[in-house]
Amino acid sequence: MIRRATKEDIPxxxxxxxxxxxxxxxxxxxxxxxxxxxxxxxxxxxxALDNEQDGHGLTYLSFLIAEVExxxxxxxxxxxxxxxxxxxHLMTGALINGFGMEQVLGAFKKNATYKDVxxxxxxxxxxxxxxxxxxxxRGQGLLKLxxxxxxxQALQKGVExxxxxxxxxxxxxxxxxxxxxxxxxxxxxxxxxxxSAGGRIVMSKKINK
Numbered sequence: 086m087i088r089r090a091t092k093e094d095i096p097x098x099x100x101x102x103x104x105x106x107x108x109x110x111x112x113x114x115x116x117x118x119x120x121x122x123x124x125x126x127x128x129x130x131x132x133a134l135d136n137e138q139d140g141h142g143l144t145y146l147s148f149l150i151a152e153v154e155x156x157x158x159x160x161x162x163x164x165x166x167x168x169x170x171x172x173x174h175l176m177t178g179a180l181i182n183g184f185g186m187e188q189v190l191g192a193f194k195k196n197a198t199y200k201d202v203x204x205x206x207x208x209x210x211x212x213x214x215x216x217x218x219x220x221x222x223r224g225q226g227l228l229k230l231x232x233x234x235x236x237x238q239a240l241q242k243g244v245e246x247x248x249x250x251x252x253x254x255x256x257x258x259x260x261x262x263x264x265x266x267x268x269x270x271x272x273x274x275x276x277x278x279x280x281s282a283g284g285r286i287v288m289s290k291k292i293n294k
Contacts, residue, residue, distance in 0.1 A: 087234045090148035092135065094157065098148055099130035101160045104217040110254030112199045112275070112283050118192035119184060133183030140169030142214035143179035149234055151218075151227040158222035162215040163235040165244055167208035202273040202285040204250060210289070211239040213249040216258075232265060236292050245293040253284040262288045 090098060103126060106114040119126060130143075139146045142162040151159040166172055180189045206212050213235065218227055236247060249267065251258050253274070267288035274284035 086152045087149055087230050088152065090145045090150050090160065092145060094148070094150060094160075095131050095134045095145050096127070097150070097157045098134055098145055098160060098215075099127045101148075101217045102130050102134075102143075102215045103127070104219070105215045108252065108255040108258065110252040110283070112202065112252065112285075113196055115192075118195050119188060121188075129183040131183075133179040136179055136182065138169065138175055138178075140164050140167075141172040141175035141179065142212070143176045143183075148215070149231045151222075151231055153222055153225070153227070157219075158225075159218035159227040159231060160215070161213055161217075161228060161231045161235065163211050163213050163239070165239065165242065166206040166210055166212050166248075168242075172206060172212065199275070202275060202283070204271060204273055204285055204287055206250075207246065207248055207289075209244065210246040210248045211235065211244050211292070213247065216249075228261070229265070240292060245291060246289055247292050248287060248289045251286050251288060253280070253286050259286065259288070266290045 103115065115126065133143050134145045136144050137146060138144055141147065141164055147162040147164045148160050150157055164172060169175065177189065213232070216228060249262060251262065253272065267290045269286055270289045271287040272284060274280050275282040
């Protein structure tokens with residue numbers, strides 16, 4: 086079953102956010118940005134997610150959850166960029182609620198090291214984020230079902246394009262999104278002459294066909 090997340094799902098969603106960052110190809114992750122024990126990270130994200138300001142990836146409202154036999158198995162966030170203002174500003178506010186101003190400013194300072202691969206999100210496009218399946222439920226096509234439902238709901242709002250940003254070294258994720266019909270539309274590299282240094286990719290798909 087695919088359903089919209091509720092407040093009761095927030096602890097599960099906090100785990101999904103961290104699980105989505107375990108490809109090993111991230112240039113910088115929340116773990117590296119905040120340098121907090123896992124328990125404190127999860128608690129911070131639980132507080133951050135407990136908001137009802139839609140239009141960004143750090144509210145429980147943006148998540149759909151896949152359940153298998155009544156158990157939470159997978160989730161993904163999706164929102165329309167610009168629908169309620171800049172998603173980056175909204176996410177910053179949520180992070181400050183969860184971790185405090187000082188922690189967030191310190192985390193952003195570390196993240197600024199990779200400003201050359203930061204990519205602005207396209208307005209009026211549905212943005213996928215925090216995509217993950219619990220290990221014991223993988224291989225069942227759950228994320229495909231979640232994506233299809235996110236797209237269905239976005240089409241009802243007149244959205245024409247889906248976007249997702251992925252780290253360049255995450256070959257399994259890139260292959261999975263290509264199977265969904267997404268194409269690479271933008272690449273940014275730390276060193277274009279030596280792509281082994283890492284980069285970030287935007288993949289997109291027209292959904293109004």
